[in-house]
Amino acid sequence: MGIVRTMNGPADRPVVVLTGAAGSLGRRVSHLLVAYDVVVADPPDGVDDVEPSLPGDDRTVAAVVDLGSSDYDNRAARRESATESAAWTLAIADRTAATHVVFVSSALVYGAAANNPVPLTEDATLRPDVEFVFARQLASAEELVEQWRSSEVGRTTCVLRPAVSLAAGGGSRLATALVFGFGRRLAQADPPSQFLHLDDLAAAVAVGIERRLDGVFNVAPDGWVPGERVRALSGR
Numbered sequence: 001m002g003i004v005r006t007m008n009g010p011a012d013r014p015v016v017v018l019t020g021a022a023g024s025l026g027r028r029v030s031h032l033l034v035a036y037d038v039v040v041a042d043p044p045d046g047v048d049d050v051e052p053s054l055p056g057d058d059r060t061v062a063a064v065v066d067l068g069s070s071d072y073d074n075r076a077a078r079r080e081s082a083t084e085s086a087a088w089t090l091a092i093a094d095r096t097a098a099t100h101v102v103f104v105s106s107a108l109v110y111g112a113a114a115n116n117p118v119p120l121t122e123d124a125t126l127r128p129d130v131e132f133v134f135a136r137q138l139a140s141a142e143e144l145v146e147q148w149r150s151s152e153v154g155r156t157t158c159v160l161r162p163a164v165s166l167a168a169g170g171g172s173r174l175a176t177a178l179v180f181g182f183g184r185r186l187a188q189a190d191p192p193s194q195f196l197h198l199d200d201l202a203a204a205v206a207v208g209i210e211r212r213l214d215g216v217f218n219v220a221p222d223g224w225v226p227g228e229r230v231r232a233l234s235g236r
Contacts, residue, residue: 018067022040082141
């Protein structure tokens, strides 16, 4: 059975179900959803043969939100793919008859091709690096989310593709590794970089729920840090 716990108050409010909410982002999102009854639903070890279990009441589920598929540390610890995690979330949505899913993906799905446009928009072709398995898993997970949306009339999905997201004491090992690598090259044309605070990503998730956003949305600062500035800040 899934691990289920109610986090916010009265039973007369609409429900938001969070999956993968054990980390820093989950705590931030939960604190923002003051108008909802928030339920956390996560599977025990492994997801392949586990059927989601949720409280048996008749309240409307406003959204099912996947915060964990893009959580590299959690996926590695559980030895499961981002695609498996997304499938679990969509099973929750089916079980609760939810019609809105918010899925946190990553800008990593665009890949790191040298000819990527700057800035990247949501219309850019997904070209995750062939050797970066996690990025390819997230791209496949997004396909699952789109298949879920298009399988029934009235369903909406909000896919968020954040830049590298960090916070004091809250960044993942993957994000830390990526940041450590920025500015380490000595080329004259290092690409610009973007960094997003987890508070801002949590706010974007809340907007996706409250406004029932439908589509794909990059989540990033208004601007970026030039490559030479990143190199200077890195001490190189």
